[in-house]
Amino acid sequence: MATIAVLGTLDTKGLEHAFLADEIRRIGHQPLLIDVGTGKAAQVNPDITSEEVASAGEVDLAELKQRGDRGECVSAMAMAAPRILERLFRDGRIDAVVSLGGGGGTAIATAAMRALPIGFPKLMVSTLAAGNTAHYLGDKDITMMPSIVDVAGRNRISRAVFRRAAGAICGMVDVTTVSSDDRPLIVASMFGNTTECVNAAIPVLESAGYEVLVFHATGSGGRAMESLIQSGLVDAVLDITTTEWADELVGGTLSAGPNRLDAAAQAGIPAIIVPGCLDMVNFGERDTVPSEFSDRKFYVHNPQVTLMRTNETECRELGRILARKINAYTGPVTVMIPRQGLSVIGGPGQPFHDPTTDAALFDTLTSLLSENVKVVSMDHRINDAAFARACAEALLDNLQAKREGT
Template sequence: MPTIAVLGTYDTKGDELEFVARKIFDSGMSVLRVDVGTGGPPSVTPDIPREQVAGTIDADLQTIAGDRGRCVEAMGRAAAKLLSELVDAGRIDGVISLGGGGGTSIATTAMRALPIGFPKLMVSTMASGDTSVYIGTKDIVMMPSVVDVAGLNRISQVIFSRAAGAICGMVAADVETRSAKPIIVASMFGNTTRCIESARPILESAGYEVLIFHATGTGGRAMEDLIASGMVAGVLDLTTTELADELLGGILSAGPNRLSAAAVAGIPTVIAPGCLDMANFGARDTLPERYEGRVIYQHNPTATLVRTNVEECRALGTRLAQQADRYTGPVTIVIPTRAISVISAAGQAFHDVDADQALFDAIEGSSKPVIRIDAEINDESFAVAAANELLRLLSLGSAERFT
């Protein structure tokens, strides 16, 4: 019988959590109540008490009692470790939680530690607006509580009942997966779509499953997380535009660790400076004043692109080269010398020979192999060359452990 962890603060949300637990039990599944409260005594006796949760990280609840911030942080870390252990031991098949700000922070911290595909549902007062701080790069389902998670009423009972049904359905769902093939991850953007679409069939025909990540900040972080998980055989990182957003303060930065996971994992990687000609911002009227007077391209009403200049391109090329130098596995940098995006080609809005040359020269400061290819990034010839280079690196034997 599947078991679902009902995680939450049983001192303040005990009745609500127990309502959900009963609905799950009535659906024919077992329940494991996990208390992460740090206030008064729980109103419902949990199966795993808060002391046991805190003990996973040797936290002393008496020491941090009264400091809400420390309590939330500590119980989030502790719950993450506990749930991971429960999943590894096969003791739970899904997790659900209810909460406001603090409870949501604790529960989603724990959920982010769990594997992609493991059922996780958060009913929260915070499930509106920007929930990226709670979801991160994981597949957490955020369900709005509509009313506050503060008692049972005609609205909350409906929401909690549906939430219980949803997590039971997620756990019971028959999940089909393809036959195991070694995975290659690839980065893509609207300005490099044709390139990846041309490269993908080459890799698939060689027996690989290709997973594509959109280089929008979250996509880059998700790709880095998957690489770090050990599930990836090779990387076709042709769209490194998130580095430009990190440098210029754009809205699609993937953070300072972009291009780091594959370096540590030591897996075959092909890198290109795809879309490093642009940093991404929101609507035109949100563009920082410091970029007024620069070469700007209005991609759509909510996306404004700023062309990277010579100095910025030199810095980006140096950054890419430095990251590549850290790779312990085989890596090749490929440069499409005629255009690094659709709009940097000759005659297009972001065509800038001097900026591109500064970028390319800085990249060639890397100690790793650099190949210049006389093509635009979306030319089939470049896509074929990049895909075949990755297959060559994979053939060196670094991917054998994945097959």
Template structure:
């Protein structure tokens, strides 16, 4: 069945390359829509949607962008315009997949538009930037980044191979059929859960119980992007309830670690009013890279080499007091049912008696701060066990099932 694939990019500098992949896509029997987001030179391939239309949708004109001679401003305008057009095409059923080619500017522009599309819509970005830090481009969406190896400048034996593979990739993505869900599976509550290696036993037990009771569980690794991805899916209406066991990303946001999910972490479920059970998983640790990357000001702190690329730093009494206040304030705003679970014997695998981060005083500061700032309408359950003890996980899972049924 023929599908429609959008080709978005700067046709003044990458027109020949876009023409090359357009031909491959159309030979596979698919339709293309070409969106030109170039600014300076003349397009080297005829677009279906012109740069004038893109600039207009972005709130400006091509003439203004040319006269300003401000590349950053121009990319911002064309990104906004391209994003608006891509959204319109998707809503009109005229976009089954999207592909782009570019350097740093083209990649920033095209992926901004790609990020406005739902998860599941095929997105391929061939980029000179794909072998470095792709987080600014990918965000929390399923964008497939392909490294161009050489600059995207002409068709040669190497670039032809890369571009052919890219065209084949987007064609394969739009052609493949997703498994059909039965009516029963489509009615399953979709649950978001957060996990770290140090909270895995708890989360795995919670997941198992929820699945045994007819739920489908998405487990997010609490590495910053994981928390952001869950928050994004909640905002999009995909997730029906949350087992937010591992709220550790707030440690990195507060103290300055490398795995922050930003200041809106813990907001989405409350705003959506969906049922949530929340705990304090891994609030004993801040994350850094290898030991030699830990900032000098933290070198005298309690550090733990988790593996060669991850160093953990124990949170202090003062930091835990602040974390407790933040967690409480977030949950106080929840519009739906929420129960907070506190494991009195430790919040991670390395925060139990005899382990490196065992610190009853720091944990007590966290728990007391939460209780001090939590409003009466938010239920709190303290359990005299460790977060990874089976009874703790079972209590969280059963409580969430009860909230969902209500």
């Protein structure tokens, strides 16, 4: 029997969460009812009170209630709830978490869920599930389920949704996910413009006994990769596609945020860093590109994606950013530079081929790197088989150096 955290604002949605808890119990698992409400008294008796949750986050709930600012209360509970779930997970007291909510409840519950590791079952039944949920999900594997009707009472629709939610979270717990694959793990970043490189590198690493997980460098992919590295499950990083930093710097649509490239440094694991696709910034449809860039060079990748060529000023700044990030690495790290092009469209004869601008990036990056960072510069395009193999072999060398403590 698993213990499933049923977390919600029990002051306004206590009866709904109690119904969900009863369904979990009927299926054969044990619910743990956690109150994160900040208003009146809970409608049902929780196993963990809102005061206990607030205390875990060093929040004075009584004082917040007295001030009567609902937004402030929700924000405070969204900071406290992750603490209680982290503690319950760390102590082995919960096996999954589920919640029902509107705007405030969804904000609190998903903040708590984001504190839990990838692979831990998380289900959010929400009135907001049909919209843009990116800021609720973050880089975690939270399953969002539309509530269809408001989470306000038990009716013929909501009862059916809540029962299926109970079945879904219990099913997640019941499914065995333990992998028999015990190979050490490498993560790699890839884009359509670097697919050939990563695909050519993977067999080299697999033949050496490693499993390779590929993340699409679309912002959310980079964040997910960083999160997995932080979990401690990753042995090395093949970061071929650091393009998300171009979007972060210039204001494109695929930024992974300012912490991209930090996780490997903190983990101290071997890494290969390539300035892959830093020759481009991603935007949406052509007419959505900000007018300030009207004089720039563009390439329409498809009707929904417009690529803009980075210029020399941006490339020099990208070189400075990457150097600062890479210099913080404590594990063996090698920077691989493909001087004949950073993407499919950046090679000779292609729309974004610009050796002078690329040189601004390469020269700035290499001039600022620490002496302990190895640099390999090759007269190849990023997708040439020779460059891909060199990246894989350099990572294997770094893994060997890590094992030998050199």
